[in-house]
Amino acid sequence: MRALIPAIVLGLMLTPAFPGAAMAQTTTDAAKADGKAFGKDLGAAAQTAATTQPNADRVPGFNGTPSQSGYFDDPKAMERAAASQASSSTGYQTMRNSMDRRATFNKVDLDATIARSKTISEDPLSYTSGMGVSGAQGRCVPLPPASGAAARYKATCNTGYTVDSSTQSCSVTLQANVTTVTDYLYYCSRLDPDCTAFQLPTCRWTGSHPGKCLQGVDTPGGFKCFEPGDPVDEYTCSAPVSGSNPISVTAHQVVNTSKDESQCAGLAADTNCTNTQETCSDSDPTTRIIDGVAVTQPCWAWRRDYQCNRYSPAQDCDTLASTPGCTLQQEYCITGETPCRTFERVYDCPVPDQPQDKNQFICDGDVYCIDGSCETIDRQPNDEFKDAVVALNAMDQAxxxxxxxxxxxxxxxxxxxxxxxxxxxxxxxxxxxxxxxxxxxxxxxxxxxxxxxxxxxxxxxxxxxxxxxxxxxxxxxxxxxxxxxxxxxxxxxxxxxxxxxxxxxxxxxxxxxxxxxxxxxxxxxxxxxxxxxxxxxxxxFTDAARLPDELQAATQIQQKIEDYYARARQ
Structure with missing residues (x-):
């Protein structure tokens, strides 16, 4: 209604003046008096409706079984009935005309207006000043910019490390060489204390045999020993043993093999690399001549594979950090490990691509004029309505x-x-x-x-x-x-x-x-x-809130204005 009345009055202000100043003045006074009485009646009716306990009997046309209940079984019948009545219904036409002419507002504009109204209510004297009844021009102050609190969201990004996994390989070769070794064979009775002389790094026990028979007889089947001597241990040494005479001295060739892992030393020492497998890369031929000696090995070289993981710093927060209006709220570890290698950052940001509000102003008062006579309207908005609507909806939601x-x-x-x-x-x-x-x-x-x-x-x-x-x-x-x-x-x-x-x-x-x-x-x-x-x-909520009698009141106001002009033309 508050949006409708100024539009109607503005239209009246643009209407050419009627002839007959005395008659217009008298009619104007009558219209003012009629309007004030009408407003007083509406105010009393609204107060009564607000303080009266709702009662179904007060609803016109209501009874125990309304005729409209038949629509429950046939919802399409409601559409047909409504369509047939729409063209001839004064109320429907009035409603349609009102909706067609009704001003619309973008939600962003409503949010911005609400945010600015909070700032104004904290220091109203900075935005308003007095205006006389005479309608003298007052002061207009730009409205404060919208806070945008209702159009924000939580955005996240990450900082920490990434892992680059790769497979790296190296070669291991078999090294073989032939050396000539001289063996010195020694015998020593097991009970002889001098056998300790052969407990040297250069000597090794290579076997034993029975000692010399002490008593025995020859038999048709051969010599039979009744009393064998002490067992004799055999020691083979790679060098002469001082104080002992060898039983025999022989020379032979020995093949020595070893793996050359020098190419893999770096990967083996890297704690970020793990040996995953080793495969033979050179097995043909298996027998090769080394220093004139035939040496046979199943494999002569191997490829050794390592799985290596490299940590590298990473982050994707530059965009949020540089976005105007985005503020860092918190940062926490999302892996739960120590040391943490992946962090989550939470930013509070405005919703992008919001339309910019045009400059708006609040002025000292509203002046309404009819036929050259102007009055200042003193508005006293109800700043508790929005809170009451939210509380009621909260109770209903609960x-x-x-x-x-x-x-x-x-x-x-x-x-x-x-x-x-x-x-x-x-x-x-x-x-x-x-x-x-x-x-x-x-x-x-x-x-x-x-x-x-x-x-x-x-x-x-x-x-x-x-x-x-x-x-x-x-x-x-x-x-x-x-x-x-x-x-x-x-x-x-x-x-x-x-x-x-x-x-x-x-x-x-x-x-x-x-x-x-x-x-x-x-x-x-x-x-x-x-x-x-x-x-x-x-x-x-305020967009959805409509008083039940708003349409009727608007219709009555429009009718009284038309009656006023009808009387003025007589």
Missing amino acids: RREFDPATLTLFKGTRETCSSKVFGILNCCKGKGFPLIPGIQLLVALGCSREEMLLHQKDVQGLCAYVGTYCASSFLGVCFTKRKVYCCFESKLSRILQEQGRQELNKPWGAPKTEQCLGFTIDEFARLDLSKMDFSEVYAE
Whole structure:
């Protein structure tokens, strides 16, 4: 109505003056008196309606079984009946005409106006000054810029390290050489204490044989020993043993082999590299002539493979850090390991690509003129209406979302989405990024339909960001992360949960285990709604709030203005 009346009056101001000043003056006074009496009657009626207990009997045409109940079985009949009455219904035509001429406002403009009104209410004298009844020009002050608090979102990025894995190889060769070795054979009775002389690094025990027979007889079957001598140990030495005479001295050639691992020394010493396998790379021929001696080996060279992992610093936060309006809220480790190699940074950012508000002003007063006679309208806006509307909607939302099984209110639904750390594919863009036409492409690349639906809910303001945890990691570096949200039935429920948890000092739990539980009855009773900021939903509630008699009052006002001009023309 407040938007309609100035438009009607402005139209009257632009109408050419009527002849007959005395008659116009008399008629003007009568119109003023009639208008004031009409307004007084409407005010009394509104006050009575606001203080009277609702009663079904007061509704015109209501009875125990309304005739309209037949529409329950045949909803299409309601459409047919409405269509047949629309062309002849005065109320419908008035409503359509009113809606067609009614001014519309962008939601962003409403949010900006609400934000600026808060600043004005804190220091009203800085924006207003007096204006006389005479209609003298007063002072206009530019409105403060919008705060944009209702159009922000949580954006995340990562810092830390990436792991570059690679396979590196090196060669190991078999080295063979032939040497001539001289063996000195010694015998020593096992009970002879002089045998200790052969316990040298150059000597080795190579066998034993029975000692000389002490008693025996010759028999037809051969010599039979009755009393053998002490066993004799045999020692083979690579050098003469001082004080002993060798039984025999023989020379022979020995083949020595060893692996040359010098090419693999660097990889073997690197703690970031692990030997994964070794394969023969040279096995033909197996027999080769070394220093004139035939040497046979199954393999003469090997390829040794190492898996090497290199840490390199990485981050993708430059864009958020340089975006105007984005502020760093927190940074935490998402791998839970020490030392931490992957950190999550959370920024609070304005929603991009918002239309810029034009300069607006607030002036000292509103002057309305009819036929040259002007009056200053003293407006006293009701600054409690928005709070009352939010409180009523909060109570209604609590009634609808109350869970009798758990005795809780505003329970959310846990939903998650995944993205690659420092990767290109991101299924968790958030409401800071509008939905793109290629949703099917994202699904084909790996994003699930549930993740796309989560994005839609987040864009609509239904989801609260809880946090991020690492879903897959390697060597302490996170490869895939999952972002966790709690989504609610309405934007109001989300705001109550977010700001209510701050009041109750009840933060969200760990992202990996948070279940989005609702408030208990006792917790909800302890909430102070007056301390919460509901500017994000003010515009939605006030846009939906319409007084039942607004259309009727507008019609009556329009009719009285037409009657005034009808009398003036007589």
